[in-house]
Amino acid sequence: AQSVTQLGSHVSVSEGALVLLRCNYSSSVPPYLFWYVQYPNQGLQLLLKYTSAATLVKGINGFEAEFKKSETSFHLTKPSAHMSDAAEYFCAVSGSGGSNYKLTFGKGTLLTVNP
Amino acid sequence: KAGVTQTPRYLIKTRGQQVTLSCSPISGHRSVSWYQQTPGQGLQFLFEYFSETQRNKGNFPGRFSGRQFSNSRSEMNVSTLELGDSALYLCASSQGQGVNEQFFGPGTRLTVL
Numbered sequence: 409a410q411s412v413t414q415l416g417s418h419v420s421v422s423e424g425a426l427v428l429l430r431c432n433y434s435s436s437v438p439p440y441l442f443w444y445v446q447y448p449n450q451g452l453q454l455l456l457k458y459t460s461a462a463t464l465v466k467g468i469n470g471f472e473a474e475f476k477k478s479e480t481s482f483h484l485t486k487p488s489a490h491m492s493d494a495a496e497y498f499c500a501v502s503g504s505g506g507s508n509y510k511l512t513f514g515k516g517t518l519l520t521v522n523p
Numbered sequence: 524k525a526g527v528t529q530t531p532r533y534l535i536k537t538r539g540q541q542v543t544l545s546c547s548p549i550s551g552h553r554s555v556s557w558y559q560q561t562p563g564q565g566l567q568f569l570f571e572y573f574s575e576t577q578r579n580k581g582n583f584p585g586r587f588s589g590r591q592f593s594n595s596r597s598e599m600n601v602s603t604l605e606l607g608d609s610a611l612y613l614c615a616s617s618q619g620q621g622v623n624e625q626f627f628g629p630g631t632r633l634t635v636l
Contacts, residue, residue: 440622451527451613451627459622498566502623509554509623510579511615513566 410435410501414514427486431499440502441482494521527628535634541602548616555597560611573619609635
């Protein structure tokens with residue numbers, strides 16, 4: 409079974425600082441991995457996805473993530489935080505084969521951006 | 524293209540009642556998934572429908588059920604509501620084949636009193 413662990417339920421950064429949100433996965437087969445963002449009172453928006461092509465994945469709003477198989481990690485980064493990045497971020501892994509359409513989410517990381 | 528729509532956005536029910544939530548996927552999408560989001564348990568997968576058939580199911584009791592219509596619209600039903608069913612219920616749609624790229628609706632906030 410797939411699982412996702414997000415290290416740090418709350419991350420606080422200053423505006424302009426590097427954003428690093430950590431995600432480790434467990435999967436018995438090569439996974440598909442995703443990062444989603446959720447703003448208050450809204451649904452989830454897809455930031456980026458890894459589908460076994462390039463290991464460095466670029467997403468929207470300046471975010472990117474690197475798939476590291478040896479470390480079973482898929483950390484999300486952004487070089488310079490903006491106030492509008494304050495939100496909750498979720499890492500997710502999809503199943504394989506017939507369970508490909510079942511997403512397993514991490515607990516989420518709340519990102520606070522300080523002026 | 525219009526996004527995923529969910530109705531209603533907010534619901535208040537009392538214990539023992541039942542509730543039906545609706546989801547309209549993005550045009551052309553044939554897969555609809557449902558998730559429950561609570562502060563304690565986070566995001567949990569309920570079930571997924573593809574071409575009117577349940578293709579995947581999560582670990583929820585039988586009180587939670589769903590269906591999908593020929594136009595890909597989906598409904599989920601919760602019977603005999605419990606206080607613990609209070610949650611944000613999210614619907615997501617995708618093409619249903621290939622990479623699982625899901626697009627989420629705004630959710631229905633259910634409060635059980």
